[in-house]
Amino acid sequence: MNNWLSKYGILLIVFLALIVRLYHIDFPVAGFQAWRQADTAAMARNFYEQGFNFFYPQIDWGGNTDGYVETEFPLYPFVVALLYFLFHPDDLWGRLLSVFCSLWAVYGLYLLVRKILGETTALWAASIYAILPLNVFYTRAFMPESAMLMCSVWGIYLFSEWLDKEKMQYWFASLLFISLAALLKISALYLGLPLLFLAWTRYGTGTLKNWRLWTYAALVFVSVGLWYYHAHQIYLNTGLSFGIWFFGEDKWGIASPLLTLKFYNDVFMKSIAERHLTYAGFIPFLTGLLLTRTTSREKLFDWWLITVLIFFMIVSVGNQVHEYYQLPFVLPAVVFVAKTFNRYFSKEHLKEYWKKNRPLSIVFGLCLVAIPILSFLRVSNFMKGERLDSSLFHLEKAVQESTDLHDLVVTVDQYDPIVLYRVKRKGWHAVACGINDDFLLECSQLGAKYLIGQKETFFHNDCTGILDSLLQRYDAVRNTDGYFILKLHNSS
Numbered sequence: 001m002n003n004w005l006s007k008y009g010i011l012l013i014v015f016l017a018l019i020v021r022l023y024h025i026d027f028p029v030a031g032f033q034a035w036r037q038a039d040t041a042a043m044a045r046n047f048y049e050q051g052f053n054f055f056y057p058q059i060d061w062g063g064n065t066d067g068y069v070e071t072e073f074p075l076y077p078f079v080v081a082l083l084y085f086l087f088h089p090d091d092l093w094g095r096l097l098s099v100f101c102s103l104w105a106v107y108g109l110y111l112l113v114r115k116i117l118g119e120t121t122a123l124w125a126a127s128i129y130a131i132l133p134l135n136v137f138y139t140r141a142f143m144p145e146s147a148m149l150m151c152s153v154w155g156i157y158l159f160s161e162w163l164d165k166e167k168m169q170y171w172f173a174s175l176l177f178i179s180l181a182a183l184l185k186i187s188a189l190y191l192g193l194p195l196l197f198l199a200w201t202r203y204g205t206g207t208l209k210n211w212r213l214w215t216y217a218a219l220v221f222v223s224v225g226l227w228y229y230h231a232h233q234i235y236l237n238t239g240l241s242f243g244i245w246f247f248g249e250d251k252w253g254i255a256s257p258l259l260t261l262k263f264y265n266d267v268f269m270k271s272i273a274e275r276h277l278t279y280a281g282f283i284p285f286l287t288g289l290l291l292t293r294t295t296s297r298e299k300l301f302d303w304w305l306i307t308v309l310i311f312f313m314i315v316s317v318g319n320q321v322h323e324y325y326q327l328p329f330v331l332p333a334v335v336f337v338a339k340t341f342n343r344y345f346s347k348e349h350l351k352e353y354w355k356k357n358r359p360l361s362i363v364f365g366l367c368l369v370a371i372p373i374l375s376f377l378r379v380s381n382f383m384k385g386e387r388l389d390s391s392l393f394h395l396e397k398a399v400q401e402s403t404d405l406h407d408l409v410v411t412v413d414q415y416d417p418i419v420l421y422r423v424k425r426k427g428w429h430a431v432a433c434g435i436n437d438d439f440l441l442e443c444s445q446l447g448a449k450y451l452i453g454q455k456e457t458f459f460h461n462d463c464t465g466i467l468d469s470l471l472q473r474y475d476a477v478r479n480t481d482g483y484f485i486l487k488l489h490n491s492s
Contacts, residue, residue, distance in 0.1 A: 035416030102139030288336025391482030412453030
């Protein structure tokens, strides 16, 4: 390989990854998938405003309570809150933290693939991972996914370094990253299987007698268990949760979707093939799966894929509904794409494969060209929803002008926290088609003063009759074409 590319290639890729993530980096939390970002951003803001109580994260939708919620390890929003303290509160810091983590994930993936498959394949994998559309979008979003992905790849890489060099600093570093990955997203416990594969490749049956491995596993489970036990106590006291343990009720533990073709079409074709890898990346991915493994350690990426597929099955509803649940799949998947491109476009084999199988070489050449184009089009489509002229921002300004900071409100939304977060108020949700006087009376008796929302919420849900009724029965503080602020009865 060209010495210059070998020396500086990864730096160029990391720089490219940074550039494509800086577009709209200063856009406030809103737009596509804003609900998940708003919850995370609300926790960060509450840490900053309520005294940095790390062990008691708070959300905005807890009504007239303090809003303490059962959630994953809140390291990400806590770090954002520290950035607020050091600089100033702005959604920008959450996005920049995600970008920072994503760049380290790109570099960590490069190191891991280089170690197992060589420099050229590593550069292919890192470059593809850097530009895939959902990677670009979600690793600049105000969400902990980027941090979890970074911890995952570095945890595996450092574990492999410990196995090879037997230096305890690698053991401790890997333990830290894997523990953080599972704390940030408990589903990351699936990383235990690829780690077990690496250990078995190194020690064979001696794996079962290696006290360092047992200690490693025990410390991961203890750290995760302690946090999630504590978090569940919060839920038992407040009733507020993100549904982490709602087995068979919400995101996981539901088998029925697995018995339908729709599940596999939604997850594997619509999400992974079309949105994550793009079809131009999915074709070389499938081809890479068929290529011969030249070393036993190379099978790490097979086991990594298998564990993520198991996660898909366990968290069936979550994966069918939320496309960002498949982000962990992309880390090992791009390695197979890279193996295909390295096979057909390496300097050593390019002429050979062009002569032997010209049609296939043309197909992969078109795929290579199409990946960045399709990624750009997909990300551009997401960005269309990031508009400062949205009625949401007009509502935000109106609420801050018309109400006091500590006034409780009821928001009409899609049962997401974005309106509460944007208007900087606390209170309750109400879905457009389900809102009624009994609920509003109960909220007003608990302290709610205003009913607020965007009118498009009613239009999108064919509930304009309910909107008209609300506007007739409650006094309007503000009533425009885009939003409304209504004074609730029994509120002073």
